[in-house]
Amino acid sequence: MNQRYIYLTAALALTVVVLVNLIGQASGVRLDTTREGLYSLSRVSDDILARITEPVEITHFYIAADPRFRPALELLAEYERRQPLITTRAYDINTHPSVARSMGVTFQGTTVIKMGDRVEEVSGGDEVSITNGLYRMLNTGGRTIYFTAGHGEYDLYSTVSEDHLEGEGEHDRPIFIHEARGLGKLREQLELMGHSVEELFLQTGQPVPDDADLVVVVSPSEVFPPESLNALRNYLAGGGKLLAMLDGFRDGGLGQVLSDYGIVPQNDLVVDFGNHFWNDATAPATGRYTRHPVTERLPLTFYPGTQSLRVADNLPDHINVTTLFSSTARSMAVSSPEQLEQLRTLDLPVQSYDLMMISEAGTGSDRTKIAVIGDGDVGANEYLSLMGNQRLLSNTINWLMGADDRLDLPAATYELPLVNLTNSQMRFTFLITTALMPGLFLLAGIGVWWVRRRA
Template sequence: MKKYLDYLGYVGVVLIVISLGSYLITSVFKLFQTITILTGLVILIAFVLANLARIREFFSKRSTKYGTNATVTAVLMLTILVMLNFVASRHNYRIDTTKARQFSLSKQTIKILKNLKVDVKATAFFKSDAGQRMRDLLEEYAYHSKKFKYEFVDPDKKPAIAKQYGITSYGTTVIEGLGKVEKINKVSEQDITNAIIKVSRKGKKIVYFTEGHGEKDIDVQLQQNRGADGYALAKKAIENENYEVKKILLASEKKVPSDCKVLVIAGPQTDLLANEKDMVQEYLKKGGSALIMVDPSPSASLADLVSPWGIEVNNDVVLDFSGVGQLFGAGPAIPIAIKYGKSPITEGFQNVMTAYSLARSLKIKKEHDSGINFIELVKTGANSWGETDLQLFYKERKVGYDEGKDKRGPLTIAIVATKKVENDTINGISGEKRKTRLIVFGDSDFATNGWFHFQRNGDLFLNAISWLAEEEDLVSIRPREPEDRRVTLTKAQSRKIFWLGVILFPMAIVGAGMVIYIRRRK
């Protein structure tokens, strides 16, 4: 009987460990864990009561006292570590130590997640042993918003769920919100964020592109050597951000449609009619938003359209002789900009390039409405100037800076103008305080199919649209490319590392241990 009582203590400890271990794995304290731990405690108490005399005798020994002190110290340290781990698991903090912040979400995505007002769920359909990159990415999304939840489903193990969502291939992720569903097939921050935008926003805002004056065509696609001057890529990118894109012939309308969130005039070759300009002015005065892009002469300048808003369009062609454009085969007629005004549109743009093929310069008028606020959004470098002799430039392709006639850089090629409007009746809402938002570019080619993907051109255009639509958090997100951080070693360096790390250091540690052991034996 005494022999069996000795084993009771071990049984009780084992049952308690099993119960606690099961809880740590599942994070749920169910009936099984409760029964197990209670049984273990009862058996352990019975063991202690049955062996009180032996326990007293054991703890009265001198060796036991020293051993008890060591045990108590170890238990205290273990308890502290367990508590720290418990606190860290409930209040975790992440640090990305990579130089390019490769494993962190962009500021724009984080802003969207922080502003989520509805529940969004992602269901990723991957095999059980796949999808780690997507898992890491979705974990980052969930970390930044309690409104975002995700789940991984193996289509082979749960075919009913896969059939419910119409999944036909591995690696598909379904994003759900407000009863809407979006599917993506790439592990991409941009795709996931755009899908979240689509399912979490109510309705679609409409962006109108004017036509009838030789404007850039949003339906012309890039095919082999044709379509570089079209706006199909820009249209697709806008639609990806949950906007609806339409064409509008203002001459056939009585006013700019009340559902117009952003009006875009992209590089008209001929001037707008007088009644069309009146429509645009009325739209802006009531708190509308417009993106007006003009090109150098002989294209229409629309100077009288933007002049009431304090912006002057210069009759020149901006030339850039910094030599930066030569790095990618561009001449001086394609100025490169790396200087930007402080605005949500150009946040994070410092020291990155945007290019403008045949642009004219702009400036803020000295005399303008005091209620209008301006931002010089894009500026060229100091080695640029505005060539005013257009006949010499176009016909003879000869240029030269003329002091007193041409203006030396930096030159402004994009300006933002805003003005608060007290009485607004746009979009059918009366009496709401709004702000007129106007962006004027001295070039329309920067957003064409041929230039949209050059550096940050596309991002600048999309950010301008989002800002005009009063949704600054809807911006284009450029995915981070993994950096090549490899260290290349010579044969001599490899041999040194081998001898030091694999041979000498381990032998030194073993030798030091043997010396200490021999000294203690003496």
């Protein structure tokens, strides 16, 4: 009887599973159990799809030998299911070369989006590429962002290579490895958000181009010559927008310009013993922010090798400086690498240090706006995707350009499932796993022994 009951239960469970799958397949309902949400559309994509009011054709070109084409086709079907005005097509570029030529497509992985007379071509068949392509179709007038170059800044066009997890099958998702100190990831994200990103060489004495909506300086290792500084001064005087991301011990001479707007880089290195990333006290971490659009919905962020900032003395009335976040009160600041090595023997002030400031001069949409972060690694390939660093830069860039309505859609890419902890979180985890839990088992064992001994 019991055996028959087990068989009936197993058969019933199998029937339920089959029926659920059949109903889900017929209705188009899917359950995405991946941590990254790789197989479902985000809320941002749903909002963009809801704004479509005329037919849209999405055509994707792939190569059948590339295992990545299957997720792309599934994603296209999801777009079509969510928005009835969307029609999707997919062609193998090797077996349908005439179709590719007619649409001006040369490379596999290209997606062409057409709405009326407007055509948008994106590189990739992922959600970020397609949704941002749709966004650009619905919102004309992208912004132009210039990154300074030629002063030892991080490379805007850093290299990227493709790899797979060892031992995984050929159909598994690839892992893209970026050059650690480059800005390739940041550039790709800005381009996917509809911005035009260019390099800017100011050493020639040429002014900042008139179409510049924002100028970004990241970790200059060389001092800006007078020609470069004068170009930045003139640009800011005309209501320009600047994002300066510095590094410990150096500011590239930008302090001469930034101090005019109330922000003074200290060219030091902050060591935070109170809260930092992993076991590195030179990478302060914070989750406490001044309330501002830049810090909206911002989780924990960290800043490897950051310098501190201070507000300039005798600040003019028309300039408003705001500190957005600081290190903990258990921090020190060293002025040289030699001091860092001798830190334990030095009698340095222990206090909180400001790590990011913004400055506004004037009023209206033409006012000068500057954001300064004491660390440039926060935008580097190695750290951009960790914790809240990417959202910090997205919020900052949107605020500087007055583009708060821009699409903020992080890439849904597969990443190794790492857990990133601050030093305080590591201590708490250590106490729980190596002290509290074993201690509870020990007490339980002693209790059982005591009860049996008295029995």
